[in-house]
Amino acid sequence: MNITKVTVAMTVVRPNGPFKSEASMLDWMSLCLNCNTNNAAVVLEKISPPSMAGGGLWRINDAFESVNKLLDASGALDNAELQFAVYVLRLTIARAAGDTARCEAAEKSLQELSPAITEFDLATFDGWVGAAKALLADKPPGTALDDSAFQGYLVLEQGTLYAIPKHAVEDNKVVTEWGVPVDAYVPDQSIWSDEHKAWEAHDPMTNRDVLLMPRFVKYEKSELTSS
Incomplete structure (x- = not known):
């Protein structure tokens, strides 16, 4: 018998509202993970997120703040790229600490x-x-926003935002018809969760990161020709 212990972070999105209790949620998770105990069995163990008061995380935070003050005093933070990197690091530390207030402040600074x-x-x-449209508006043709939340890309064509699945992009080429990606779709409000403030069944944090820490890629259009 082999026993492997792993630590994972899970985000549970429930369209019908929250579970009655944390215990009922853990029971549901256990049932899902143990749907085939002939292959493997899973035992859930709740752990608390790391805190700034324990471990070495507070030392990392203090070191960051010290370096940040030096950079600020030297005028180095006038450099936009360095300032962006510093804010991303601050957000990463806040998330590792599970500090909601600091996370919100760091995200606001990035925005x-x-x-x-x-x-x-x-x-x-x-x-x-x-925001996605605004990020793409001043980009040259053939620019896409990498959307890790949907495992695809976002492009702006004739003022309309399109989502393209990654499997529809091959060798950085996208098949189009009349300039519009063939396998793309227009994200609409029917798949947005107002309760979770994100796309349905997606992590809200990852959704925001697509816009707060945008990554742009180039692609080529391969226009369909009529036979």
């Missing part, structure tokens, strides 16, 4: 660094889509 999306509420459908 303020990008004038194109500053005024958008990323926790709403209109705000998220509007």
